[in-house]
Structure formats: structure tokens, C-alpha cells
Amino acid sequence: MSTESNSQKNVPLLQVKNLHTSFYTDAGEVKAVNGISYNLDAGKVLGIVGESGSGKSVSAYSLMQILTDTGRVTEGEVLFKGENILKYNSKQMQSFRGSRISMIFQDPMTCLNPVFSVGSQLREAIRIHTDRNREETQARALEMLQLVGVNEPEKRLKQYPHELSGGMRQRVMIAMALACEPDILIADEPTTALDVTIQAQILELMQSLQKKLGMAIIMITHDLGVIADMCDEIIVMYAGKVCERGTADEIFYNPRHEYTKGLIRSIPRITEQHEKLVPIAGSPVDLLNLPKGCAFASRCDHAMKICLTQQPEEVQVNDSHIAACWNNVRQMMEEENRGGASK
Amino acid sequence: MSQEAKHLVDVRDLKEYFTVKSGMLNKLQLKAVDGVSFTIDRGETLGLVGESGCGKTTVGRTLLHLYKPTSGEVYFDGVQVTDKNIDSFRKDMQIVFQDPYSSLNPRMTVADIIGEPLDIHHLYKNKKERAERIAELLTLVGLNSEHANRYAHEFSGGQRQRIGIARALAVNPRFIVCDEPVSALDVSIQAQIINTFEELQQKLGIAYLFIAHDLLVVQHMSRRIAVMYLGRIVEIGPSADIISSPIHPYTESLISAIPMPDPEMARHKNRIILEGDVPSPLHMPKGCPFRTRCRYATKACEEARPELREVSPGRFVACHNR
Numbered sequence: 073m074s075t076e077s078n079s080q081k082n083v084p085l086l087q088v089k090n091l092h093t094s095f096y097t098d099a100g101e102v103k104a105v106n107g108i109s110y111n112l113d114a115g116k117v118l119g120i121v122g123e124s125g126s127g128k129s130v131s132a133y134s135l136m137q138i139l140t141d142t143g144r145v146t147e148g149e150v151l152f153k154g155e156n157i158l159k160y161n162s163k164q165m166q167s168f169r170g171s172r173i174s175m176i177f178q179d180p181m182t183c184l185n186p187v188f189s190v191g192s193q194l195r196e197a198i199r200i201h202t203d204r205n206r207e208e209t210q211a212r213a214l215e216m217l218q219l220v221g222v223n224e225p226e227k228r229l230k231q232y233p234h235e236l237s238g239g240m241r242q243r244v245m246i247a248m249a250l251a252c253e254p255d256i257l258i259a260d261e262p263t264t265a266l267d268v269t270i271q272a273q274i275l276e277l278m279q280s281l282q283k284k285l286g287m288a289i290i291m292i293t294h295d296l297g298v299i300a301d302m303c304d305e306i307i308v309m310y311a312g313k314v315c316e317r318g319t320a321d322e323i324f325y326n327p328r329h330e331y332t333k334g335l336i337r338s339i340p341r342i343t344e345q346h347e348k349l350v351p352i353a354g355s356p357v358d359l360l361n362l363p364k365g366c367a368f369a370s371r372c373d374h375a376m377k378i379c380l381t382q383q384p385e386e387v388q389v390n391d392s393h394i395a396a397c398w399n400n401v402r403q404m405m406e407e408e409n410r411g412g413a414s415k
Numbered sequence: 416m417s418q419e420a421k422h423l424v425d426v427r428d429l430k431e432y433f434t435v436k437s438g439m440l441n442k443l444q445l446k447a448v449d450g451v452s453f454t455i456d457r458g459e460t461l462g463l464v465g466e467s468g469c470g471k472t473t474v475g476r477t478l479l480h481l482y483k484p485t486s487g488e489v490y491f492d493g494v495q496v497t498d499k500n501i502d503s504f505r506k507d508m509q510i511v512f513q514d515p516y517s518s519l520n521p522r523m524t525v526a527d528i529i530g531e532p533l534d535i536h537h538l539y540k541n542k543k544e545r546a547e548r549i550a551e552l553l554t555l556v557g558l559n560s561e562h563a564n565r566y567a568h569e570f571s572g573g574q575r576q577r578i579g580i581a582r583a584l585a586v587n588p589r590f591i592v593c594d595e596p597v598s599a600l601d602v603s604i605q606a607q608i609i610n611t612f613e614e615l616q617q618k619l620g621i622a623y624l625f626i627a628h629d630l631l632v633v634q635h636m637s638r639r640i641a642v643m644y645l646g647r648i649v650e651i652g653p654s655a656d657i658i659s660s661p662i663h664p665y666t667e668s669l670i671s672a673i674p675m676p677d678p679e680m681a682r683h684k685n686r687i688i689l690e691g692d693v694p695s696p697l698h699m700p701k702g703c704p705f706r707t708r709c710r711y712a713t714k715a716c717e718e719a720r721p722e723l724r725e726v727s728p729g730r731f732v733a734c735h736n737r
Binding site: 123237267272273276300301321335336337338339340350351 | 466467571573574601602603604605606607609610613628630631632634635658668669671672673674675676677678679680681686688689691692693
């Protein structure tokens with residue numbers, strides 16, 4: 073269970089090492105992901121949080137190799153059970169997607185094909201990855217719809233996506249993604265397009281399916297509430313880099329990166345009613361011209377000289393927490409000095 | 416009468432029905448807003464929450480006569496707003512839209528966007544005064560006065576929303592309908608805009624109808640909250656009370672469904688999951704519209720539609736069982 077035993081017995085399910093992804097546009101190279109690394113163990117929920125343009129979705133698209141034509145992974149490795157999947161050719165990748173790692177997206181309407189019935193799309197997903205015969209495929213499709221809590225599943229199989237509500241479509245997407253029992257489900261803003269009460273339904277469903285099927289989930293979202301609700305471990309991203317990585321409690325109660333602190337301060341809370349919010353000043357960084365030092369420095373209240381000239385390294389705060397912030401380094405040095413002096 | 420009207424905005428039994436064609440000859444009535452009443456005081460913020468399709472945006476637009484109300488009355492500072500006199504109220508009542516991308520004309524410079532309401536209402540004597548007023552407005556919403564000659568596409572989402580706010584402020588309104596003004600923005604930018612709204616209210620004493628689906632944002636902004644479901648207000652009252660002790664079953668589940676940005680709270684939260692989806696407003700259930708998803712629904716809910724009744728001072732709930 074612990075990370076120790078995991079590293080001894082076997083490698084983590086997924087290891088992302090120093091991943092870089094760029095888009096080559098007319099305006100120049102857009103560095104969307106700039107060296108992110110993380111591990112994901114089987115059956116865990118990892119949250120990736122960040123604002124638009126932080127590279128959280130692109131990092132997932134890079135794993136799945138579904139980048140647009142202009143995008144390319146320029147550096148790094150993605151090891152699934154120890155095997156580098158970035159080396160796979162398109163055919164290998166095709167059979168890998170959906171069966172080992174599946175993905176669901178923000179807008180189920182654009183992901184489901186409007187001219188095929190729900191049933192035929194579900195059956196297609198099952199047929200491609202398994203060798204079930206017709207009846208077994210049909211039975212599996214029905215079983216999946218029941219699993220994700222779609223009412224009247226027989227009827228739904230014959231219906232088309234436009235006949236379903238937003239929440240129902242997202243359930244169908246989840247059914248399709250899980251039909252071949254993947255080890256990892258990547259959920260890219262799965263509830264952003266949904267209403268609060270429907271969002272609660274889908275989050276509840278994902279949690280119960282995760283317990284039942286034991287898959288790992290990578291949850292990509294901008295919503296700190298969804299992250300706090302769902303995730304064991306959290307990665308905070310800014311300008312294509314990992315600012316901070318740690319358990320949910322560490323990130324929310326002991327944030328060490330100035331950006332994470334700013335994010336947490338800028339959400340309205342029920343307990344702090346009528347207290348003024350503390351927004352992060354300025355606007356997001358331009359990915360075409362990334363600064364030499366820390367990308368967040370220009371918006372940071374506590375930026376020091378070093379922040380402008382040198383990129384912060386990822387530093388281990390404790391066993392379950394990593395942060396890449398010069399202020400954190402300073403804080404840790406101060407704590408150490410104080411500890412040393414008191415001794 | 417207009418001198419000492421009790422409330423700045425007084426909406427009484429506002430209805431907005433749209434006719435929807437279904438098939439060749441069939442026409443259906445969509446009751447987007449079905450009898451909504453509320454008041455807003457000077458310098459106050461009333462939050463209006465609900466899920467998509469509940470009619471909250473339509474309330475805001477009908478209130479401003481952007482849609483012609485099917486029935487009902489709107490009083491502004493004691494004077495009834497009608498189709499005939501609405502033009503004279505445009506200066507007092509403004510709106511900020513959700514999408515800062517589609518609500519600004521891409522062919523106009525920022526100066527022209529903000530200057531347009533000034534032109535229409537003849538609010539300046541000469542060009543110099545116009546330019547000064549535009550610069551003043553830009554500074555007021557936290558933009559740089561040098562931005563005036565640029566086009567909207569040169570700005571980020573948050574900055575565009577500031578331009579939209581400056582446009583609304585140009586005519587010195589006393590009331591602004593804010594229709595999901597921060598939903599399209601990132602968290603850090605959202606907080607900037609929320610603070611801008613609050614500062615402007617303190618400085619200029621503007622009243623807001625703050626429409627949003629994000630309850631955390633609404634409770635932060637508003638003194639009172641109205642909760643809408645399928646074209647009606649199901650609960651209205653002081654925001655602290657509504658959040659801490661919701662009475663209507665819909666409000667209760669809405670509040671329990673907010674994902675709390677706090678792992679400790681998330682672990683101990685008792686989420687009330689509503690079954691199913693919102694019914695189509697074209698085929699509204701008989702009786703209480705919420706009964707199809709309500710865990711407390713009884714026979715009485717099928718028969719009659721509950722009306723709003725006062726349960727404590729200033730707190731109204733429309734439910735048979737509470």
C-alpha cells in the first residue's frame with residue numbers, strides 16, 4: 073500500500089518523466105507543457121488543477137497521443153507499467169487507447185457521434201478491444217449502461233445522443249470509456265459543462281465506480297472544489313510546469329507555492345463570508361515568450377531577485393509534498409536554521 | 416412618489432412565455448419565467464441562482480424589457496416601467512453579460528464601445544470631455560486609459576469583462592443586472608472581477624441583480640439570495656440563512672452539491688444527490704414542479720403548486736412540506 077512497498081515490489085502504474093509538449097504555430101513555438109513528472113499508482117485518484125493555458129489538458133493529450141497536427145511531444149518519457157508508450161506506433165497506440173487508458177471529455181455532445189445510436193457507439197468500443205461475439209457485445213453494452221446508472225438502458229441503446237440530457241450523455245461517455253476495463257481513466261473537466269446537481273451525480277458515480285472497479289483516475293479540472301472532493305494526490309500546474317504536488321491535505325492546508333496560495337485565497341468560501349477575496353494580480357503568462365525565471369514571478373507578491381533569473385527546482389517539502397518555489401526554499405532554510413539554533 | 420419609493424427595483428408577478436413550434440401546426444408555450452416577484456433596495460445585491468434553463472437569465476432580461484414581458488409589473492424607484500417609457504430608464508438600468516467575447520463588437524475600439532452609451536444619451540459637451548470620461552471609466556474598472564484605442568481581441572477574458580463593466584457604468588446607472596459575469600473566467604481572474612464589482616458598489620452605491628449558477632460566488636456577493644427552479648422562485652431570503660439552513664428541498668440539495676474547496680469538509684459532507692434531470696419546461700409536471708426529484712414529495716405536491724409564503728421575516732419558501 074505504501075509508496076515504499078510499491079517501489080520495492082513493482083514500478084508505479086504510470087510514470088511521466090520530464091514531459092515537454094510544444095505547438096508549432098505561425099506565431100512561433102508555444103510551449104504548452106514544460107517538463108512535468110509524476111507517478112500514478114494503481115487505484116489512486118490524481119488531480120491536475122490549473123487555469124486555462126496551464127497545460128493540464130495538453131499533458132493528458134500527450135499521454136494519449138491525441139494532440140492536434142501542430143502539437144508534438146518534444147522530450148520526455150511516459151512509462152505505462154514500465155513501458156514507454158511514446159515509442160508506440162499509431163497501430164499499437166490505437167489498441168492501447170481505450171483498453172489500458174481511457175479518456176472522457178468536458179463536452180460529451182462533441183465526443184459522441186450524432187449520427188450513430190448510443191448502442192452502436194458503445195458496441196464499437198467493445199468490439200474493437202475485445203473478441204466478444206454479437207450477443208456478448210450487446211449484453212456488455214447493456215451491462216455498462218446499467219453500471220453507470222442510466223435509467224431504461226434498453227431504450228437508451230437505441231437512442232441518439234441528442235435525445236439525451238447532458239448528464240445522461242456524460243454517463244454514456246463514462247460507460248464507453250470503462251467498457252474495456254482500463255487501468256486508468258483520464259477525466260478532462262468531466263463536470264464543467266454540467267449543472268451543480270448533475271455534477272454531484274457524476275462525481276458520486278465516478279467515486280463509486282472507482283471503488284468498484286479499482287481503476288486509477290487522472291482528474292483534470294480548474295475547480296478546486298471538485299479536486300478536494302475526489303483526489304488523493306494533487307498536482308498544481310502553471311505555465312506548463314508543476315508548481316506543487318502533494319496529498320490533498322498538504323496542498324490545501326500547507327500550500328508551499330505562491331501560486332497555490334493565491335488560488336486558494338481567491339475562491340469564495342462559505343465560512344469567510346463578506347471577507348474580501350484576495351485575487352492574483354495580473355493576467356496569465358504568454359506561452360510564446362516564457363520568462364527566464366519562474367513563470368509566475370510577474371504575478372507573485374513575494375517575488376525575489378532569484379525568481380526572475382532562475383527557474384525554481386522541485387524541492388521535497390516532506391514525504392508527500394513537492395514544491396517548486398524559491399519562497400518555499402527560503403522558508404525551508406529558515407525553518408532549518410531555527411531548528412538548528414534551538415538545538 | 417418617485418422620491419421615496421421603498422425599493423429601488425420592485426418586480427411583481429413577472430411572466431415571460433415563449434411560443435415554441437413543435438411539428439407543423441403545433442405550438443407549445445414555454446413558461447420561461449412564471450410569476451416571479453422580488454425587490455431590490457438601493458445599493459443592495461440580490462443573488463439569483465438556479466440551474467441552466469431555470470429562467471434566471473430571462474428574469475434579468477425581461478426585467479430590463481429586453482424581452483417584452485408576457486405579464487407582470489416592474490417598478491423602478493416607484494415608477495412603473497413600460498414599453499413606452501423604457502428608454503428613459505435605460506440610463507438607470509444596465510446589464511453586464513456573461514461572455515466577454517461575444518458581447519463586445521470586434522470592429523469597435525474600446526473607446527467606441529464605452530463611448531457608445533455616452534453618444535446615445537448625449538452625456539458630453541465636446542470631444543475632449545468624452546475622451547476624459549472614457550479614460551475615467553477605464554481607470555475606474557482597473558484598466559489603463561491608454562487601452563482606449565485598442566480593439567477587444569487584444570485583451571484577455573478578465574480585461575474584456577472590465578470593458579463590459581465600464582460600458583455599463585458609462586451612463587451612471589443605479590442598477591446593473593450582472594448575468595453570470597464571472598462564469599467564463601479563471602478562478603484568479605474571477606476574484607479580481609468580483610472585487611471590482613464590490614468596490615464599485617461601495618463607491619457608487621449601485622444595486623446589483625447578480626445572476627450566477629455558482630453558489631459560492633453568489634453567497635459571497637449578495638446580502639439576499641433567490642433560488643429559482645423551472646421559472647419560479649422556490650426560496651428567497653438572507654444569504655447567510657439560506658446557506659446555513661436551507662428550507663426548500665431543492666435549495667437543500669443545491670447547497671449540499673457544492674463541491675467544497677476543502678478536503679476536510681468534503682470528507683464529512685452529506686451530499687444529497689437528486690435523482691434524474693430537470694424536467695423540460697415544455698412539459699412541466701403538474702403541481703409542484705420539483706416533485707419529480709423531491710424526496711419529500713407527497714400527494715399534496717401532485718395536486719397543487721405551492722406558493723411562496725413567509726416562514727420568518729424576509730424569508731419566503733414555496734413548499735407544501737416545510
